[in-house]
Every structure is written in C-alpha cells, then in structure tokens.
Amino acid sequence: MAVANINAGQGQNVKTLHRQYKLYAGEKGPWQKIRHALAGDLKTYLRNVGQNEPDQAYGRARQKEYEDGAICYNFTKRTLSGMVGSVMRKDPEQIIPSQMEYLLTNADGSGVGLWQHAQDTLMELDSIGRGGLLVDAPNVAVATMAEQNAGLLNPVIAFYTAENIINWRLERHGSVNKVVMVVLREEYEYLDGTDEFSPNYGQQYRVLDIVEGKYRQRLYQFSQKGELINNVQEIFPQLGSVEPGTIPFTFIGASNNDSTIDDAPLLPLAELNIGHFRNSADNEESSFVVGQPTLFISPGESMNPDQFTQANPNGVKMGSRTGHNIGAGGSAELIQADPNNLAKENMLNKEQQAIQIGAQLITPTQQITAESARLQRGADTSVMAAIARNVSQAYTDALKWVASMMNLGDPEIEFKLNMEFFLQPMTAQDRAAWMADINAGLLPATAYYAALRKAGVTDWTDAEIKEAVEAQPLPNATTVQSDIPASATPQDQQNQQAQQ
Secondary structure (H helix, E strand, C coil), X not given: CCEEEECCCCCHHHHCCCHHHHHHCCCCCHHHHHHHHHHCCCHHHCCCCCCCCCCHHHHHHHHHHHHHHCCCCCHHHHHHHHHHHHHHCCCCEEECCHHHHHHHXXXXXXXXXXXXXXXXXXXXXXXXXXXXXXXXXXXXXXXXXXXXXCCCCCCEEEEEEHHHEEEEEEEEECCEEEEEEEEEEEEEEECCCCCCCCCEEEEEEEEEEEECCEEEEEEEEECCXXXXXXXXXXXXXXXXXXXXCCCCEEEEECCCCCCCCCCCCCHHHHHHHHHHHHHHHHHHHHHXXXXXXXXXXXXXXXXXXXXXXXXXXXXXXXCCCCCCCCCCCCEEEEECCCCCCHHHHHHHHHHHHHHHHCCHHHCCCCXXXXXXXXXXXXXXXXXXXXXXXXXXXXXXXXXXXXXXXXXXXXXXXXXXXXXXXXXXXXXXXXXXXXXXXXXXXXXXXXHHHHHHHHCCCCCCCHHHHHHHHHHCCCCCCCCCCCXXXXXXXHHHHHHHHHHC
C-alpha cells in the first residue's frame, strides 16, 4: 500500500452527484418514497389541513390531530418481507475454496456471514433496485498464513446502498464500456479530543479509479460541519492476480448489473401506500368532524339570549337526563350527517390494487384458486427471478476477485440464490398420477422425488431416499400353511348348480 498526502484544501468537488443520481435520490424522489413507506413514516406526504386557519395555534393543533389519526397499513414492508423470504427459504448454493470459508462467518469484516450479507443485499435490491459490492483488498502486500487464518488480512466484501453510490464514469475500451471511476459515500467516526465517550460522525468519500493502469483509492474525510479535514489519502491496494486495470466493484440492479439506474421494484406499492395513508387520514378526520350528532336549538321569540342563559344556567348538554328551557315556540333538533364512505372506499380500492401489484400478504385469509395465485404471482416472480440472478452473479464475481487477491489460482467458484420461490403443493390425485406414470415406465422415480422436494414434502436427496427405501423392512404378508385349492372346472360348476 502506498499513501500520498494531497493538499487538504482540495476535495469539495468529490461530492459532485451523477446526473442520473439526482433524478432518483431527491427529498421526494423514488428512493425516499420507498424508504419512508418501508419505515411507515408517511406524515410528510399528508396535506396541510390547518395552513389556512386564521388562528395559527388552532391550525397546528388541527394538523396534528389530522396526522395522528392516520393509520399506516404497511403492505409495502410486508410484501418486501415476503419477496425476500421466498428466495431465502432455501439456503444459497455455493462452491468456494477452503481458504475462503472465513467469508461464511465474516464476509464484511464486521462479523456478518456471507448468507446474511447476501440476504441484506437482496432486500435492498427488491426494494430500491440498486446497490453495489466492493471487494476491499488487504492493506499489505504479503500476509502470513497465520494472519490470514486469523482473518486479520483477508479481503472483505462491502455492500453500498444506492444512495451511497453518488457518482461514476465509464470509458470506451474497444467494444466495451468500462467503469473507470466510482465515488462511494461512507460514514466514519472520529474524536475531536474533547470527550472520548462522545464521538463525532462525518462523511467520507472513497474514490475508486484507474491511474496509469493501476487501481487506486482516494479517501476524502469531512467533519460534521462539512469541512475537509486531514490530508487526502491515496492508496494503491494490492490485488494479487486480479487483471490489471480492474476496479473490484460491481453494480447490482433490478434489471441487470450495469451502471445505469433501474426502476425500483417497490415504487408502485410505495406510492399506493402513501395514497392509502392519505385516505386513512381523510377518513378519520371526516368521521370525527361530521360523524357525531350536532344539536341545534332555536329559542322562542319571547326569549332573548340573556333570558336563555338565565333559564339554562348549566349550559346546554347532550343526554336524556338534561332538560333545556327554550321558551314558548322554541324548537330543538339533533342533526347527524349522512354516511359518506368515499375515503374508506378509496382505501379498499387501493388495497385491491396492492394485491394485483403483488402484495398478496395483505389478505392472508382470502380464498383464491391455485391458478389465480399463480397468475397473481407471475409478475412478481419474474422481477424476483431477475434480481436473484443479478445478486447471484454479483457475489460470484466478488468471490472470484477475493480468490484472485489471495492468489488461489483459478478455482471453481459459484454462488447461487434459490430460484424456487413458492412451494408446488401435491394433492392425492397428483401423487396417484405420479405413481401411474412411474409404474407404466413413463417417468423415473427420481422425477417424483424432485416433485416432492418442490412441494416441501421432503428435503432428502435422491440417494438418501433410495437408501432409506432399501433399508426399510417389507410389509407383513400372510403365510398360507395348506395347499391352495385348485380352481373349479366348468363341470364342477354345473354339478354344484344341479345340487342347488
């Protein structure tokens, strides 16, 4: 590793945002909508019902009541949990050298194992549709085997969310567009010398680029006030046998793993969730304001306001145990608004739309046919399959970089997430049909075993099933002690009929 000091007065331009990034990462942009929907923090999307009130204090109080009355029915988060759970219901398949097995328990250097690391990445991709993996090399050229076995100097895999990949640049090399610069934003902790128990948190920008054919990192550290502190560090990590001119960073997207930003899979649900939350606020306010009966009193012509007050010293109260003197010719009327279920109907419509988009978990008790369920899941399955393949490919690439950094040659490496998202139940009729095809010699028993695994009946391998079947005792059979009687001839049957 080489470290160079650069003028600390430079560096503010490192915060420059890519033009595509600006379209997605704004305060009310797609990514923030999804983040807010997943967190259930949707009050900022409500209209301000109190801004036109003459009394500002009353307006603020009304706005608070309006916001507090809304109920967040978080089908966005529930759908995300279902999508991730469908993929992770079966363990990923992996092939890695023994020297890299430390990644199974510590993939990122902070104690997160490879599978959990991949699950967190999958959750980001299913929701936001973008992220990235950086394989960070050890900071020394040569590491002893003991140090590597202790996990102190091994390469690690770091995941960056979409919001933290702020800039990138591509160059044309022959017929290929190659990434030659990536800017990653990180948070770091530092002490200012005043209190060791109260650290400060600033932003750090890690620039990955290629200079004179070599992979380089630069670190720009800023204080909490946004001022550049320390000197900019220039690092040339040791990449082992990684191909020169390679940045060990891969984008991950919902559609593909190139540098362009893909549409966020959960954006339609998030927007629907925001609209549902607004309808909930309107429905609750309407129910409170006009849903309660209102008493109207018209004193008679012989009673002025002062006389009315004297005749009703305790004021006007609702209830059958309280009477009111309204004078001769006076009247009283109790008025209640007619039911208005428009806001509630809008909520129900949005819930049905959410089901169509893919939020099947909203109505877990709804009875639907297997074919309807399959059709409803079709669109989601295609999105989930594309994301699962992209995440699998990104981790396979990252693992290959790890192997190259450790100079392990060219070992067989693979990482694959589960692609069988839903169980395929087998009815008694299905099993009977399978048995008929097997007995007729149309299908092998191993095909039936595979169907049983897809249905969740067993997780045994073909060899385990075959071994267990061969080891089990035969069913009990009845032993015949005497001779089996011969079948009756036609003459015997005629004699028997004659005797009858």
